Amino acid sequence: MRDKKIVICGGGNGAHTAAAVIKDQFPNHQIGLFLSIPSEFEIFKKNLEKGIALKVMTKQRTFMALLDFIADNPKDAVSDSDLILLILPAFAHEITLEAITPYLKDEAIIGAIPARGGLEFSQTKRLVRSNKNNVFFGLQTLPWSCRIKEYATLVDILGKKEIVGLASSPRSYAGYLSKELSLLFDIPIYPFDNMIELTLGNQGQIVHPGIMYSMFFGNESVKYKRNDIPPFYHGVDEKIADLLTKMSNEVLSIADKLGKYIPTKNVLPLIDWLITSYKNDIRDTSSLTKAFQTNTVYNGLKVPVKEKSEGMMAPDFMSRYVSEDMPHGLVVTRGIAAITGVETPTIDMVILKLSEWINKEYLVNDKLEGHDIKDVRIPQNYGINSIEALKGVVLR
Numbered sequence: 001m002r003d004k005k006i007v008i009c010g011g012g013n014g015a016h017t018a019a020a021v022i023k024d025q026f027p028n029h030q031i032g033l034f035l036s037i038p039s040e041f042e043i044f045k046k047n048l049e050k051g052i053a054l055k056v057m058t059k060q061r062t063f064m065a066l067l068d069f070i071a072d073n074p075k076d077a078v079s080d081s082d083l084i085l086l087i088l089p090a091f092a093h094e095i096t097l098e099a100i101t102p103y104l105k106d107e108a109i110i111g112a113i114p115a116r117g118g119l120e121f122s123q124t125k126r127l128v129r130s131n132k133n134n135v136f137f138g139l140q141t142l143p144w145s146c147r148i149k150e151y152a153t154l155v156d157i158l159g160k161k162e163i164v165g166l167a168s169s170p171r172s173y174a175g176y177l178s179k180e181l182s183l184l185f186d187i188p189i190y191p192f193d194n195m196i197e198l199t200l201g202n203q204g205q206i207v208h209p210g211i212m213y214s215m216f217f218g219n220e221s222v223k224y225k226r227n228d229i230p231p232f233y234h235g236v237d238e239k240i241a242d243l244l245t246k247m248s249n250e251v252l253s254i255a256d257k258l259g260k261y262i263p264t265k266n267v268l269p270l271i272d273w274l275i276t277s278y279k280n281d282i283r284d285t286s287s288l289t290k291a292f293q294t295n296t297v298y299n300g301l302k303v304p305v306k307e308k309s310e311g312m313m314a315p316d317f318m319s320r321y322v323s324e325d326m327p328h329g330l331v332v333t334r335g336i337a338a339i340t341g342v343e344t345p346t347i348d349m350v351i352l353k354l355s356e357w358i359n360k361e362y363l364v365n366d367k368l369e370g371h372d373i374k375d376v377r378i379p380q381n382y383g384i385n386s387i388e389a390l391k392g393v394v395l396r
């Protein structure tokens with residue numbers, strides 16, 4: 001990919017990181033951000049005017065970048081961009097894709113990093129409706145664990161994945177895009193067969209809702225002093241690992257059933273994915289519990305909390321571990337389970353409890369008929385109700 005214009009939609013941890021990692025390594029590419037939130041746009045604008053570079057640090061090296069442009073409206077952001085990367089929580093995907101689609105040039109390629117669940121269903125329908133034919137792709141996860149230290153200025157990369165999967169629509173672009181993204185992100189990226197492998201292979205949908213459920217079901221009103229907030233991933237014990245394994249096994253049953261019609265071999269058991277993704281960061285791989293507890297990338301990552309009265313902290317059930325990973329991950333997988341006829345009692349139990357916590361309704365009497373189901377990317381919302389229909393979208 002030579003001297004391209006690349007726009008990253010989003011202004012969060014991952015967007016900062018990707019922008020600096022690409023621009024530092026490939027100064028000939030034009031790199032910019034589409035910032036639809038005015039306060040974020042203003043901060044970046046001031047920094048650009050003052051010539052303040054974005055600095056992203058790992059333990060080994062620093063990436064420095066002065067962005068080429070920023071945009072606060074979709075037309076300026078994408079109308080002459082070659083590559084458009086959505087590095088956003090999944091709840092912002094649809095609104096962003098709706099905004100940018102009218103302005104896409106024919107050759108533009110769009111990627112969601114990470115894809116989370118069901119992008120293949122919504123984006124295929126959107127492109128058909130808009131009479132567009134753009135290639136799109138997703139990554140299985142964000143390549144980095146990263147946190148902004150100072151907005152628009154400084155980011156810490158806590159760790160990076162050893163390898164990340166990519167799938168595209170049409171499928172034939174996955175090899176080419178994996179090679180290009182491996183270079184841009186300085187990380188090995190390998191091609192999956194198809195996008196449903198991303199939807200089912202999204203391990204965040206298991207890990208985050210599963211840990212939140214295990215830690216807080218029946219313990220919802222717990223409070224912590226600021227210095228006593230427990231670790232999140234390092235807090236995985238045998239009981240939590242058991243729940244995560246059951247959830248992972250249910251996803252594998254769906255993949256197995258679907259695998260007779262659509263390739264799903266890249267949907268891995270949770271423990272295999274964890275060990276593959278963090279090969280050099282995990283000290284003890286003997287069990288799922290140990291693999292979580294001894295992963296150094298998770299050092300210092302705590303339970304999500306919000307401040308309550310008198311300096312006490314309470315679990316934040318609106319955090320993206322619940323509000324993103326359940327509706328935009330687990331519920332979509334549940335939609336595919338319904339099509340394949342696979343039962344998912346553990347996943348259902350987690351969806352029901354987490355839905356209560358965020359005051360949403362997806363599952364009612366074992367059916368995806370809740371009030372809020374219209375807002376998620378289950379295949380059924382796009383008229384896909386059979387394995388044949390799934391094949392039609394996924395095997396393009």
Ligand code: NAD
Pocket residue numbers: 010011012013014015035036037040087088089090091092095096113114141142144145146147320324
């Ligand atoms: P983030 O929470 O930092 O991103 C928030 C940004 O998204 C905001 O700053 C804003 O620019 C944009 N945004 C939010 N709501 C929006 C809306 N309604 N419309 C338009 N834009 C909106 O997210 P992140 O940490 O960069 O993560 C991006 C994705 O990667 C998420 O799916 C996350 O779960 C995943 N992920 C992140 C990490 C990490 O370490 N940061 C690790 C693994 C996966």
